[in-house]
Amino acid sequence: MAFTFFMRDLPTLEHAANHMIPHASGRSRIRVWEAGSALGQETYTIAMVLAERMNSFAFRNLTIEATDYDQANNFGDHVTSAVYPIDELQRTPAELVKKYFEPAEKPGHMRVTTHLRERVRFRYHDLLSLQPAGNDYCLIVCKNVLLHFQPEQRIEVMKMFHQALTPGGFLACENTQKMPQELSEKFEQVVPDAQLFRKVGV
Numbered sequence: 001m002a003f004t005f006f007m008r009d010l011p012t013l014e015h016a017a018n019h020m021i022p023h024a025s026g027r028s029r030i031r032v033w034e035a036g037s038a039l040g041q042e043t044y045t046i047a048m049v050l051a052e053r054m055n056s057f058a059f060r061n062l063t064i065e066a067t068d069y070d071q072a073n074n075f076g077d078h079v080t081s082a083v084y085p086i087d088e089l090q091r092t093p094a095e096l097v098k099k100y101f102e103p104a105e106k107p108g109h110m111r112v113t114t115h116l117r118e119r120v121r122f123r124y125h126d127l128l129s130l131q132p133a134g135n136d137y138c139l140i141v142c143k144n145v146l147l148h149f150q151p152e153q154r155i156e157v158m159k160m161f162h163q164a165l166t167p168g169g170f171l172a173c174e175n176t177q178k179m180p181q182e183l184s185e186k187f188e189q190v191v192p193d194a195q196l197f198r199k200v201g202v
């Protein structure tokens, strides 16, 4: 089962939100792709971070498209039902738990509220197909996934991300994922303390 948790590397997600929101301002459809979502803990962390920062009108225009290739563990059912053991929420600030979770039928579990769940879609997708899950994304988050790929595969997947982003859109990776030199003309790093990149060119 994939390793992940709520609030993982929050500073990168906060930087991503702070840059993406003004970029997406005025759009009738704001698309975010979370590639390699696992069971959805990062998906709903992104949803909370955005819900806390976007006005209600913009938030209603948001779709977070969560994808993962792991069908064996039914990740899609987990992400869509959004039910998690209470123990997994220990790192989540109490005020966010109160606002965005409600008791689930299953004892000892909490369910993400409809307000966030309505913004999330899940589908199975293999990044190594090199076919983007969609296009016109204002933000792509792909964390702790690319490290599993060969260097050449990483470059091809990042080229695919570049293609799938809006002009000036953003790509967020984990802190150890440096941008390959070959792609220096396609992405520029936007903050010194996170692997957050802006698409350059078309």
Ligand SMILES: C[S@@+](CC[C@H](N)C(=O)[O-])C[C@H]1O[C@@H](n2cnc3c(N)ncnc32)[C@H](O)[C@@H]1O
Residues within 6 Å of the ligand: 002, 003, 004, 005, 008, 035, 036, 037, 038, 039, 042, 067, 068, 069, 070, 125, 126, 127, 128, 142, 143, 144, 145, 148
């Ligand atoms: C360690 S988890 C990362 C979860 C989350 N992004 C995070 O940072 O906490 C890695 C995820 O990448 C997914 N993954 C690995 N190879 C993939 C591929 N080729 N296409 C799509 N997802 C993949 C795995 O199934 C797993 O859910």
